[in-house]
Amino acid sequence: MPQLTLDLANGIINAAFGAAAKARMKPLSVAVLDAGGHLIAFQKQDGSSMLRFEIASGKAYGALAVGMGSRWLSNTAVERPHFVQGLSAVSGGRIVPVPGGVLARTADGDLIGAVGITGDTSDNDEACAVAGIEAAGFVADAG
Amino acid sequence: MPQLTLDLANGIINAAFGAAAKARMKPLSVAVLDAGGHLIAFQKQDGSSMLRFEIASGKAYGALAVGMGSRWLSNTAVERPHFVQGLSAVSGGRIVPVPGGVLARTADGDLIGAVGITGDTSDNDEACAVAGIEAAGFVADAG
Amino acid sequence: MPQLTLDLANGIINAAFGAAAKARMKPLSVAVLDAGGHLIAFQKQDGSSMLRFEIASGKAYGALAVGMGSRWLSNTAVERPHFVQGLSAVSGGRIVPVPGGVLARTADGDLIGAVGITGDTSDNDEACAVAGIEAAGFVADAG
Amino acid sequence: MPQLTLDLANGIINAAFGAAAKARMKPLSVAVLDAGGHLIAFQKQDGSSMLRFEIASGKAYGALAVGMGSRWLSNTAVERPHFVQGLSAVSGGRIVPVPGGVLARTADGDLIGAVGITGDTSDNDEACAVAGIEAAGFVADAG
Numbered sequence: 001m002p003q004l005t006l007d008l009a010n011g012i013i014n015a016a017f018g019a020a021a022k023a024r025m026k027p028l029s030v031a032v033l034d035a036g037g038h039l040i041a042f043q044k045q046d047g048s049s050m051l052r053f054e055i056a057s058g059k060a061y062g063a064l065a066v067g068m069g070s071r072w073l074s075n076t077a078v079e080r081p082h083f084v085q086g087l088s089a090v091s092g093g094r095i096v097p098v099p100g101g102v103l104a105r106t107a108d109g110d111l112i113g114a115v116g117i118t119g120d121t122s123d124n125d126e127a128c129a130v131a132g133i134e135a136a137g138f139v140a141d142a143g
Numbered sequence: 144m145p146q147l148t149l150d151l152a153n154g155i156i157n158a159a160f161g162a163a164a165k166a167r168m169k170p171l172s173v174a175v176l177d178a179g180g181h182l183i184a185f186q187k188q189d190g191s192s193m194l195r196f197e198i199a200s201g202k203a204y205g206a207l208a209v210g211m212g213s214r215w216l217s218n219t220a221v222e223r224p225h226f227v228q229g230l231s232a233v234s235g236g237r238i239v240p241v242p243g244g245v246l247a248r249t250a251d252g253d254l255i256g257a258v259g260i261t262g263d264t265s266d267n268d269e270a271c272a273v274a275g276i277e278a279a280g281f282v283a284d285a286g
Numbered sequence: 287m288p289q290l291t292l293d294l295a296n297g298i299i300n301a302a303f304g305a306a307a308k309a310r311m312k313p314l315s316v317a318v319l320d321a322g323g324h325l326i327a328f329q330k331q332d333g334s335s336m337l338r339f340e341i342a343s344g345k346a347y348g349a350l351a352v353g354m355g356s357r358w359l360s361n362t363a364v365e366r367p368h369f370v371q372g373l374s375a376v377s378g379g380r381i382v383p384v385p386g387g388v389l390a391r392t393a394d395g396d397l398i399g400a401v402g403i404t405g406d407t408s409d410n411d412e413a414c415a416v417a418g419i420e421a422a423g424f425v426a427d428a429g
Numbered sequence: 430m431p432q433l434t435l436d437l438a439n440g441i442i443n444a445a446f447g448a449a450a451k452a453r454m455k456p457l458s459v460a461v462l463d464a465g466g467h468l469i470a471f472q473k474q475d476g477s478s479m480l481r482f483e484i485a486s487g488k489a490y491g492a493l494a495v496g497m498g499s500r501w502l503s504n505t506a507v508e509r510p511h512f513v514q515g516l517s518a519v520s521g522g523r524i525v526p527v528p529g530g531v532l533a534r535t536a537d538g539d540l541i542g543a544v545g546i547t548g549d550t551s552d553n554d555e556a557c558a559v560a561g562i563e564a565a566g567f568v569a570d571a572g
Contacts, residue, residue: 005475039482042471046434049210050180053468054233062229077225084225093232097225148332179465182339185328189291196325235521335496336466340519348515363511370511379518383511 002106004034004113008136009041012104012115015135016128017045020120028119028128031056035111037064045119052118059101059125060116061094062087067111069143070101071126100125103141104133112138145249147177147256151279152184155247155258158278159271160188163263171262171271174199178254180207188262195261202244202268203259204237205230210254212286213244214269243268246284247276255281288392290320290399294422295327298390298401301421302414303331306406314405314414317342321397323350331405338404345387345411346402347380348373353397355429356387357412386411389427390419398424431535433463433542437565438470441533441544444564445557446474449549457548457557460485464540466493474548481547488530488554489545490523491516496540498572499530500555529554532570533562541567 009032020028027045029052034040037060044052059070065087066073077084077097088095099122104113115133117125126142133140152175159173170188172195177183180203187195202213208230209216220227220240231238242265247256258276260268269285276283295318306314313331315338320326323346330338345356351373352359363370363383374381385408390399401419403411412428419426438461449457456474458481463469466489473481488499494516495502506513506526517524528551533542544562546554555571562569 003475006472010472036479038479039471040473042468043435043439044469046432049208050178050465050467051208051230051234055230058229058233074225077228081225085228088229088232093235096229096233098223098229146332149329153329177465179336179463179467181336181465182328183330185325186292186296187326189289193322193324335494336464337494337516337520341516344515344519360511363514367511371514374515374518379521382515382519384509384515 002112004032004040004104006040012132012136013041013043016115016117016132019128019131023124025120025124025128028117028125029053029056030132031060031116032113033057033060033064033116034113035064037061040113048119055096055118056116058094058096058116059098059118060114061091062097063101063103063114063143065091065095067103069099069103069141070097071099072143073097074099098122100129102126102129102133104138105141107139145255147175147183147247149183155275155279156184156186159258159260159275162271162274166267168263168267168271171260171268172196172199173275174203174259175256176200176203176207176259177256178207180204183256191262198239198261199259201237201239201259202241202261203257204234205240206244206246206257206286208234208238212242212246212284213240214242215286216240217242241265243272245269245272245276247281248284250282288398290318290326290390292326298418298422299327299329302401302403302418305414305417309410311406311410311414314403314411315339315342316418317346317402318399319343319346319350319402320399321350323347326399334405341382341404342402344380344382344402345384345404346400347377348383349387349389349400349429351377351381353389355385355389355427356383357385358429359383360385384408386415388412388415388419390424391427393425431541433461433469433533435469441561441565442470442472445544445546445561448557448560452553454549454553454557457546457554458482458485459561460489460545461542462486462489462493462545463542464493466490469542477548484525484547485545487523487525487545488527488547489543490520491526492530492532492543492572494520494524498528498532498570499526500528501572502526503528527551529558531555531558531562533567534570536568
């Protein structure tokens with residue numbers, strides 16, 4: 001099974017930054033987590049606000065928690081807020097349930113990690129996560 | 144780049160108290176945080192209730208977290224409560240999303256800290272934070 | 287019973303800073319808590335390191351927790367470390383058991399609050415807390 | 430005052446990895462924090478164990494907390510374990526008191542951030558942090 005190496009994680013971040021620059025987005029923060037929810041790589045662009053690491057990794061962590069992109073968590077938070085609140089609580093407060101957390105899968109569907117992005121609109125954050133994952137040769141699962 | 148020294152922080156607090164006295168407001172609590180979210184100075188006027196330090200610093204911390212005044216967090220908490228709940232969770236429960244947390248910037252727009260005030264109405268709290276920041280020669284960004 | 291007003295708390299901080307300046311100490315951070323462990327006033331001198339508020343208030347909070355100056359906690363941490371570890375745990379991790387946290391009492395022995403100082407040696411921190419409390423007309427109880 | 434930009438942070442990480450490769454060290458994890466303790470960049474080399482991000486950032490966070498390299502915390506943890514335990518508690522459990530957390534200062538002595546490294550011996554981790562900071566043109570303060 002392909003692994004999410006540091007080289008690939010850095011490639012995801014660079015591709016996400018490239019997509020953001022092309023669309024003239026605000027400064028982004030990008031976290032790449034392995035399938036166990038542990039950080040492989042992170043970069044925060046100049047001009048980002050204070051808590052962007054926690055937000056970016058919270059989106060990715062939330063996606064891994066339920067095996068779906070954080071867009072699903074965002075929708076669920078509207079329909080069944082108590083479920084997402086409970087999920088946040090049992091995670092130790094590690095989840096940010098808004099779009100921008102996207103799962104990375106192999107062509108066979110195996111989960112290898114997740115990417116969380118914050119800084120622009122949630123939709124734009126998510127689009128950059130998808131661009132980064134696909135540039136690294138994986139399949140993006142945004143939920 | 145100008146720094147937010149203790150002298151300036153004390154000046155912000157005194158100017159905020161002065162604005163409150165002039166408008167006959169209730170007793171205020173004022174927290175001044177540096178750009179990294181760490182406390183420089185705090186004062187709680189006699190007659191304030193128990194948890195005013197936590198509320199004042201929670202407004203300022205929230206403003207720094209997202210790079211906008213806590214009024215933005217207050218509006219977002221109505222429109223997308225799950226985002227603010229997630230932000231609160233990944234901050235370790237350090238955010239109070241109501242007006243009264245205001246960013247302090249230099250004339251060039253550089254962020255140097257934030258002021259959080261509580262005790263009167265949120266609008267009045269915010270007005271005193273703005274008055275304090277401007278009295279110290281900085282630009283107030285209430286979001 | 288005399289109260290620990292904001293004016294008195296500010297006086298304690300100024301007297302502590304004065305004692306430190308006279309002895310050419312390093313930059314200090316001074317927290318003044320009421321008898322319930324809640325912050326009344328805090329000031330951090332320029333050049334202090336990041337977590338000085340947490341350390342200063344942790345000394346004062348610890349003193350209030352057991353009704354003795356934090357020097358007693360420091361001695362107890364050597365003799366019975368498990369007691370201080372348990373105390374820290376049940377406090378929610380709010381205690382720093384080293385000298386520099388001093389109780390403030392009235393002439394009649396009534397407890398009105400505590401002062402915590404950090405920045406120089408623990409002995410010097412404690413001496414400044416005592417100086418501040420006495421300058422405000424209270425009795426310092428360093429444990 | 431010079432800022433610790435993302436470009437400089439990435440340069441620190443690459444130089445630290447270069448020093449480690451030259452000395453044939455084990456896989457390293459490198460965290461670069463700003464002066465307020467917030468993550469700018471992180472990379473974990475392939476083959477590292479699970480909690481390396483928390484360890485690397487815990488060394489850097491501890492150095493910033495007290496304004497000295499984490500080697501000072503390591504020595505203090507032997508001499509006065511209760512102080513370091515209290516510091517860890519009031520930090521919310523964010524400190525790893527072993528060598529490998531090094532402050533980055535400008536030529537004028539201004540603090541701009543800290544680097545934390547883990548993966549090889551603590552002495553080697555620290556040497557790579559120093560090498561990274563110096564390669565970026567800053568002064569390394571290992572405490």
